[in-house]
Amino acid sequence: MPNALGNLIRKEAKDMLRDPKILLSMILMPLLMFPIMGAAISLSTSTIKEATRSVAMAIMKIDEGTISNQLISSFKALNISLIEVKPSPVEEAIQNLRQTNITTLIIIPKGFTENITSGLKGELRVYSILRSISLSEVAKASVVNVPISIYERTLVRRAIAQAFPDRDPENVLDPVDVKNFVIFKGKLLNVSPQLLQGIFMSQSFGFPMVIMLLLISAMQIAATSISIEKEEKTLETLLTLPVGRISILAGKLAGSTIVAAAGAAASLIGINFYVASIFSFMPSTSIDLAEVGLQLSPLAYLLLGLTMFVAIISALALAICIAVYSENVREAQSLVSPLSLLVMLPSVILMFADIEALPVFLQVVLYLIPYTHVVLASKAAFMENYAVMLRSISYITMFTILILYVAARIFMTEKVVTARFSWRRKR
Amino acid sequence: MEKAIEVINLHKYFGKIKALNGLSFTVDPGEIYGLIGPNGAGKTTALRILATLIRPTSGSARIFGLDVEREANKVRRIIGYLPEEAGAYRNLSGTEYLKFIANFYFRNKREIKEAVYEAEEISGLGERLRDKIKTYSKGMIRRLLIARTLMIKPKLAILDEPTSGIDIIHAYHIRRIIKNYAKNYKVTILLSSHNMFEVEFLCTRIAFINKGRILVEGSPEEIKTRYEARDLEEAFMEVARSA
Ligand SMILES: Nc1ncnc2c1ncn2[C@@H]1O[C@H](COP(=O)(O)OP(=O)(O)OP(=O)(O)O)[C@@H](O)[C@H]1O
Numbered sequence: 193m194p195n196a197l198g199n200l201i202r203k204e205a206k207d208m209l210r211d212p213k214i215l216l217s218m219i220l221m222p223l224l225m226f227p228i229m230g231a232a233i234s235l236s237t238s239t240i241k242e243a244t245r246s247v248a249m250a251i252m253k254i255d256e257g258t259i260s261n262q263l264i265s266s267f268k269a270l271n272i273s274l275i276e277v278k279p280s281p282v283e284e285a286i287q288n289l290r291q292t293n294i295t296t297l298i299i300i301p302k303g304f305t306e307n308i309t310s311g312l313k314g315e316l317r318v319y320s321i322l323r324s325i326s327l328s329e330v331a332k333a334s335v336v337n338v339p340i341s342i343y344e345r346t347l348v349r350r351a352i353a354q355a356f357p358d359r360d361p362e363n364v365l366d367p368v369d370v371k372n373f374v375i376f377k378g379k380l381l382n383v384s385p386q387l388l389q390g391i392f393m394s395q396s397f398g399f400p401m402v403i404m405l406l407l408i409s410a411m412q413i414a415a416t417s418i419s420i421e422k423e424e425k426t427l428e429t430l431l432t433l434p435v436g437r438i439s440i441l442a443g444k445l446a447g448s449t450i451v452a453a454a455g456a457a458a459s460l461i462g463i464n465f466y467v468a469s470i471f472s473f474m475p476s477t478s479i480d481l482a483e484v485g486l487q488l489s490p491l492a493y494l495l496l497g498l499t500m501f502v503a504i505i506s507a508l509a510l511a512i513c514i515a516v517y518s519e520n521v522r523e524a525q526s527l528v529s530p531l532s533l534l535v536m537l538p539s540v541i542l543m544f545a546d547i548e549a550l551p552v553f554l555q556v557v558l559y560l561i562p563y564t565h566v567v568l569a570s571k572a573a574f575m576e577n578y579a580v581m582l583r584s585i586s587y588i589t590m591f592t593i594l595i596l597y598v599a600a601r602i603f604m605t606e607k608v609v610t611a612r613f614s615w616r617r618k619r
Numbered sequence: 620m621e622k623a624i625e626v627i628n629l630h631k632y633f634g635k636i637k638a639l640n641g642l643s644f645t646v647d648p649g650e651i652y653g654l655i656g657p658n659g660a661g662k663t664t665a666l667r668i669l670a671t672l673i674r675p676t677s678g679s680a681r682i683f684g685l686d687v688e689r690e691a692n693k694v695r696r697i698i699g700y701l702p703e704e705a706g707a708y709r710n711l712s713g714t715e716y717l718k719f720i721a722n723f724y725f726r727n728k729r730e731i732k733e734a735v736y737e738a739e740e741i742s743g744l745g746e747r748l749r750d751k752i753k754t755y756s757k758g759m760i761r762r763l764l765i766a767r768t769l770m771i772k773p774k775l776a777i778l779d780e781p782t783s784g785i786d787i788i789h790a791y792h793i794r795r796i797i798k799n800y801a802k803n804y805k806v807t808i809l810l811s812s813h814n815m816f817e818v819e820f821l822c823t824r825i826a827f828i829n830k831g832r833i834l835v836e837g838s839p840e841e842i843k844t845r846y847e848a849r850d851l852e853e854a855f856m857e858v859a860r861s862a
């Protein structure tokens with residue numbers, strides 16, 4: 193009766209999605225956590241921006257030369273609030289400044305102008321008064337570097353103009369102009385490899401992260417769905433209903449998938465907000481992902497979807513096989529949590545390294561873990577390396593079939609009722 | 620005549636623990652048959668085997684001619700099982716839960732509706748059936764579960780301690796429901812209990828089991844006469860002493 197399966201799935205989804213614990217941890221948390229994180233980050237960065245805008249500096253001019261005066265006027269031209277203080281011992285000046293909100297003291301020592309005009313290095317002393325080691329304090333302290341280097345560049349240009357009156361100082365400073373081209377997937381692109389790598393990195397970080405989240409939460413949901421039947425003592429009734437055990441298993445898998453998908457959607461929406469709020473104050477890269485070829489082809493999408501599908505089914509079934517040995521939800525979740533290593537290990541390692549670059553031993557271990565192949569498939573998707581994707585899919589599918597077989601076996605026997613987890617070995 | 624239940628020489632081991640040790644009995648259609656006995660006697664184990672939840676180590680059991688191991692799927696169509704400790708899905712309402720169960724037994728909407736209506740009557744929970752099950756008391760849940768076991772009109776209802784942990788008022792209702800139901804629909808009922816009053820009130824025949832096998836069997840009257848006892852309790856103390 194296919195009606196029975198539908199009935200089971202409806203019940204699974206209803207019972208779980210109405211559960212406040214599941215709702216909170218799987219749906220609400222990811223939906224709120226990421227945007228809150230994003231908001232917190234953008235709040236703190238805008239605080240930093242605000243803080244650096246209002247930086248006030250003090251300058252102590254001991255040197256009386258022209259260059260010292262030009263330096264000060266160039267600061268003022270940049271709208272920097274600058275207070276001149278009378279020459280005095282450094283300790284005393286700093287003592288005085290500590291009473292105010294001024295965080296930077298610039299001292300122009302004697303002989304500054306003379307040194308520079310006679311071709312030697314002029315010296316500036318910059319004292320930063322840090323009131324804490326927060327990002328914004330450090331940011332305030334480094335604000336002073338900008339006007340100084342601007343003025344430095346003015347001096348350099350002036351020197352070049354004197355030496356080569358008929359040349360553009362910019363060309364002397366920077367005589368070679370490098371134009372970057374990259375050949376990627378057989379296409380000629382007008383970008384630098386570094387820029388491409390930057391985009392690629394964000395993709396190869398993002399996908400394993402999402403995969404990791406999705407699989408781990410799917411496992412937790414599946415473990416919950418079976419152990420809650422034990423905890424609430426509904427399993428025995430369920431198993432005596434006139435419905436095949438395979439349907440019961442399938443109902444659990446499908447119900448958990450629905451909840452996991454809802455959770456994944458919530459995470460993705462959340463992450464989207466998060467990324468948006470982070471990127472809102474970063475310079476946007478002006479390249480079109482599709483043009484660069486970093487967008488997935490329909491076939492790659494399809495295969496990646498298939499990969500994720502079999503991977504999720506195997507994760508759910510694996511979690512169910514283990515959770516059967518628990519008596520309540522808490523125990524099930526702790527029994528299942530070691531499984532998340534199987535997901536985390538490949539995701540984290542492959543975020544930073546290509547698998548071929550790893551020591552052979554680690555490669556073998558990783559290749560054996562089915563969830564490695566999910567990450568590999570997601571990387572291969574961008575390279576349109578369909579052979580690797582198909583290899584990944586076959587391996588995960590084989591693993592999934594094996595696990596489903598084991599889960600079905602457990603469901604067909606009385607183990608599902610009587611199995612108990614115990615640290616003691618059977619005598 | 621075909622037997623409702625035919626249990627032959629059942630043995631069941633859990634590892635080294637012997638839960639059943641050659642249990643045999645038969646129940647005729649329309650009977651209310653009661654298993655009583657001390658904790659750990661094997662009552663739940665026997666009922667679970669009949670309910671197709673676990674398999675005997677050896678021996679066989681048939682329900683209306685169907686083997687509980689080889690024809691488990693067919694057996695499940697004709698039984699209703701109430702476990703000793705049972706709950707219901709906390710986040711469903713009582714009515715939703717009844718519909719969920721009825722869906723497995725009936726194909727068309729009318730039959731499902733009738734079964735659910737019947738269960739609503741049996742449970743006597745009235746308006747509270749619209750509330751989530753997590754708001755129910757233990758007694759209310761037990762009444763809901765009895766109702767879902769009986770609403771499908773099983774040929775055999777297997778009830779493991781139907782009134783355990785229930786106050787006397789709820790227990791009173793549950794006993795009356797079972798008795799009326801058996802009378803009105805001629806269903807066969809197999810139950811276990813620790814309550815002598817309950818088995819005497821409900822059962823046409825009872826079996827006293829201990830250490831996985833039957834010590835005495837008969838109608839309450841027969842047993843009382845055989846041991847010259849005023850009530851069943853006294854009779855069983857006598858059996859336990861001589862065992
Ligand atoms: N899943 C199991 N694993 C191991 N031993 C079990 C299991 N289920 C039951 N037993 C053992 O089998 C024996 C019979 O238990 P059973 O639950 O059938 O007794 P019972 O007559 O229902 O007792 P009670 O009146 O307390 O409900 C007991 O010794 C019990 O410890």
Ligand SMILES: [Mg+2]
Pocket residue numbers: 662663664703
């Ligand atoms: Mg029992």
